[in-house]
Amino acid sequence: MSKLFDQALTQVPNDIKRFIDNSFDIANEIHSILERKGKTQKDLANMLGKSESEISKWLTGSHNFTLKSVSKIESVLNEKIITTPLRSQQDFIALAAKASEIFRSRLRDYSPVVKKELHPVFVEISNTRAKVEGRKRERDIVIERQSYAMVA
């Protein structure tokens, strides 16, 4: 078993680790979208006007994607490939807000047990929303929390 390989790994700078992580993440995301859509690397190559071997290189987990090339791929596949923590949080909150609206509009349909179980979940959503959206939505959030408290 190689100690030298392990030794090399301990010396790898953080930016190189992140580069390989990011490249694999993007390659795997593209691969997953292609699979879901029933498309091949050759299809993607045709859509982008590239050779199949070029696309194959991109998907090896070591390609240095540019934002322009990622944007082109997103465009032809009509799918998002990369996101940021802030964007993910905003998407989550939008979804959670929708769920909370449905919950509030159908309060009568839920049993007291379900209401009790759901209450902490929606309080958590409110808290996250407060953190992300800050004071601008404070009033809405207070009202929302009051309505959950009434339910519970």
Place this chain on the structure above:
Amino acid sequence: MKRLTIVPYKTLEKASFYTLEDVDKNGIAETDEFIARFINDLIYQRDLFEIATWLNKIGEEYGALERYFRPESSALALPIYKNKLRLYCIRISDELLILGNGGAKTSKKVQDSPDAYPSFRAIIALSKMLAWRRRHGEVTISNRLLHGNLTFEIEL
């Protein structure tokens, strides 16, 4: 003439790596020789680190899936492009990779890169001999392990 034996190198969650040992060189792993040559070299160190990180990533998380490699050949350079170094390997399966030696690729064609070319030739020759032995049942694979005669004499 070079006598090389395939020996276990590193076992990770999703894949195991074998390497080659030169029988006449006190059993130094060829891949370790490659790492040792470049680990303190200021020109090539970052390239080496990229290769090690990539290998560790497929070993720990994904396996040596075909899509991460060039599909057309059995012996190949690790697919780390825009890298000044080449480490040669033989992909046996999603779980098994044989790592060879490598060197600096200083020209478009590997034939014109004196540092990398001998390792390239060795891995190509070994790959052909290994394929023959596998076809004839002299080398078999089970549970991520290679069995049989794993020593090869290679003309260089």
